[in-house]
Amino acid sequence: MPPSPCALCKINRALILRPKDHSKLCKPCFISVFETEIHHTITTNALFHRGEKIAIGASGGKDSTVLASVLKTLNERYDYGLELILLSIDEGIRGYRDDSLETVKRNAEQYEMPLTILGYAELYGWTMDQVVEQVGKKGNCTYCGVFRRQALDRGAARLGVKHVVTGHNADDVAETVLMNLLRGDLPRLSRTTSIITSTPSAVSADPDSHTNIKRSKPLKYAYEKEIVLYAHHKSLDYFSTECIYSPEAFRGSARALIKNLERVRPSAILDVVRSGEDMAKLVPGSDEGCGGTCSTSIPLAEEEEGGCGSSAGRTVGSDMASMEQQLSQNENVSEAGLEVEITSKRVDVMAQRHDRLTDAVPLPPRKKGQKVKGQGAAFTPKKATKQVMGQCKRCGYLSSQDICKACVLLEGLNKSRPKNAIELGYEEQESETPKAETTNMTNGMNKVQLGPG
């Protein structure tokens, strides 16, 4: 096949098949278009303002490393006037963070950004190794995810930073959209598609309190494959690692779907993100009317976002098997027409049950042309789907319950007994989770640049 010229500059030889749209580009044009797109995301969504101090949630993985590198580049090129710092969380897993934290330290020097590393031990009194010792290997991803989410906000507050950016990419967002559809979780679907979220002000005397921390995802529209390509062609120093625990069935399933979709139609990842944004506006009680850019209605931060591992959040909650069991029980109850006292902790499952019960109410006859919009007047199950977000009575953190997940987990740990999770003998079927791979992508050029910071 004859070499084809770059589709953009028409001069250089094309070396890169762009994952997003399969256009053929030369290396400089790919680098430039990738950066320009993120600049576009930042400006059209008005993510930052001049003089703002931004903490980059840095794990040493590809996403956050590329985020730090691109933000530094754009901040200088377009004169955003941002003060950028790196914030890393050390979960306290022996050997797991050692290399990635070393990578973050090198990045801090290379990008001339101050770095703060906060440990779970410091924040919660427990390292993940101690948690695993306590609760065993199964389910500890739950702890890791819940702790990590809060850790970034706590760390940011400690540093006096009001805005944390994370490396969530388009694949992560698309995966979350499909996962929340599979789990039937509309409120979360609505929240996670937003590019900016915030943790509401906590009324607290604690100066370290994580008050009103804004979060955003500048890489929200960037394909994971392009992030890897960018890191490669810019010779970035990152640590390639996956979460050492496999994702739960819903996320694994959604991830496999996204990979297959991308194969069938490259634009599909972006198309899922677009659908997610559009569907967020259709969720009853949603405040997404402005698409998340309007300052008066920034959606609340995702309670369980984040997680361990290099990029995507590992979400806690029941996996497919236990949810199936729960739903099926609810169906049986509903079929039998029994009224049962509902004391379930799971708000969403309750909501669905509620709907099932009310579905049996026959709707009044409707004649042709007679418009009955929405759900009709016969019943109002809508309120059940809206999760009310408040604050943890113990720590002030964003929570839909009286006591936030972290505090509940901590209470369990501190009482020296495992979380009362029901473990089911279930083997994942759908997920094609890549096994933990560890490749150190250290590049010689970066070592040369390790000068005084």
Add this chain to the structure above:
Amino acid sequence: MPGKHGEDAEDGVAQLCRRCRENTAVLVVRTDPLCKECFLKYVHTKTIKRLETFRVRNVPSDQQRKLLLPISFGVSSVSLLHILDHHLKTQQTKTRRTGFVIIVLFVDTSTVDGNVPRDHLLHRIQERYPTHAYHSAALEHLFSVASPDITLSNLLPNAAASADLSPAGKLTALMDSLGSATARADVIATLRTRLVVARAKALDCEGIVWGDSTTKLAEKTLAETAKGRGFALPWHVTDGDSAFDVTFNYPLRDVLKKELVTYSTLVEPPLTPLIHNPTSGATQPNMSSKNTTIDDLMKQYFESVEENFPSIVSNVVRTTAKLQIAPEAASRPRCTLCNMPVEEGRFGIHGWGGDQEDGLETLSSGSSTQFCYGCTRSLPSINVAGQ
């Protein structure tokens, strides 16, 4: 183990039916062992329950409510016809009236799809259920001069040059201009819906009863999401007002695909001779194949989820039904291809955060051609840009 036949029970001892507690169970439905009679009743009840609004007592004695039933000769639409036929006969016997009548419509897509059922199935089904009216319409009918959907001609490559083509020629030209199997399947399905809606109106039907099972609705939910059609999702999967002035009804929404497969074999005589079995189905698509579509992917996915997690499949469908379209939406400008109302400024694939072009596509003045996000993805850029 849902759907498993009772004979396979480990101990070999026949189980009693959970419902009647008299007969031997022949299969297990969502944890309940059921006998044949109770299973057939279960499928009927689940279906008829969705049609509460069409009870006999809701019809003025001097009127007849008409519903259009599009039949594809797949297991679901054939089962639906069987169930409704049975239901209407029962109503007739009991009350000497029926709550509604059905008109069966077969959309012939053979011009663009070599693997569709032929006329003999329509004859066969007409023989078995003779009391209903039957119609057949070719997909290319949308391009015939008499059709009110004249704007569809704008979809054609070099619209002017295509003017002399026959309707079938126009449809073929459109299909040939599409770049992928996903796009072709998407456009065929979109056109099919438009033709069904147009026929429903022409035949004075107040609504359409679609044969989609729970499983199919879940597939649609994720497939439409993946095709960038999330903005219109409620219009694709919920009961009641559609975007098109006829109601959409999905009476099989609480019945799983695998349950319908079993149902079609247990009915006497079995429905099998009425069902079209595609020769090369999407059941095992080759993932590397260029011919795999997004619809195939979702079909394969949910048919596997359905095996072990039937309630999760139902839950996806129940959840999606809660999405709400704004009341004023129906008055929004329409997409030229799918005819769905689109929010101001949301036409095309540009001009949103996920795209890097700042502007909206500027429409040439006087042009009434504009495409929603999902349709823009399926149509080749030459059609979208060049008018």
